[in-house]
Amino acid sequence: MYIDFICVGQKMPVWVKTAFEDYAKRLPANYHFKLIEIPLRKRLKTANIIHLQQQESEKMLAAIKQDAYVIALDEHGKSWNSVQLSHHLKSWIQDYNRIALLVGGPEGLSTECLQKTQQHWSLSTLTFPHQMVRVIVAEQLYRAWSILNNHPYHRV
Numbered sequence: 001m002y003i004d005f006i007c008v009g010q011k012m013p014v015w016v017k018t019a020f021e022d023y024a025k026r027l028p029a030n031y032h033f034k035l036i037e038i039p040l041r042k043r044l045k046t047a048n049i050i051h052l053q054q055q056e057s058e059k060m061l062a063a064i065k066q067d068a069y070v071i072a073l074d075e076h077g078k079s080w081n082s083v084q085l086s087h088h089l090k091s092w093i094q095d096y097n098r099i100a101l102l103v104g105g106p107e108g109l110s111t112e113c114l115q116k117t118q119q120h121w122s123l124s125t126l127t128f129p130h131q132m133v134r135v136i137v138a139e140q141l142y143r144a145w146s147i148l149n150n151h152p153y154h155r156v
Contacts, residue, residue, distance in 0.1 A: 002032040002098040005137065007064050008056050009130050010037040016131040017117055021086055027145055035134070036063050040105050049107060057110035060102060068100040069138035070117045077120030082154060085140055086147035088094065088119075107111035 014019075024033045038059045041052040066144060069092060080088065092099050101121075102113055114120075123136055146153035 001093050004100045006036045007103040008038045009040045020138050023142045026142045029107040053110050057112050064100045068098045069096040070100045071119045072117040073103045074120045076108050077122035079122045082143050086144040089144040
């Protein structure tokens with residue numbers, strides 16, 4: 001399975017890269033978990049935010065592989081606990097060769113990106129910084145894998 005984690009934003013602090021890579025490398029090699037960073041355009045006071053979001057959206061859409069099952073990380077999505085996520089992961093593995101997880105910029109995902117998705121996932125009703133989202137998603141995917149494989153990482 002290929003998991004493309006497509007996120008707006010780059011040049012993350014070292015602690016984000018370290019934590020993300022730690023969880024990403026714990027996944028088995030056959031998961032092919034890849035972070036694809038889309039540059040965040042500068043939000044100046046005079047900037048046309050809609051235009052900037054559109055430019056980022058075009059790059060995100062271009063990064064999605066044609067055969068991917070697309071999942072938006074979106075505040076309006078469904079919230080799952082870790083066991084529920086493991087069930088979703090199991091069905092993604094069975095039904096698809098590739099998934100794409102989309103994380104938008106400060107304004108969220110564009111309408112065009114949301115229309116491309118087949119599923120919407122909300123990490124929480126809380127708002128997280130985008131740096132934390134990367135770490136949380138990597139950790140939760142590893143946790144879901146550990147649940148599916150009876151690994152002791154997830155303890156009930």
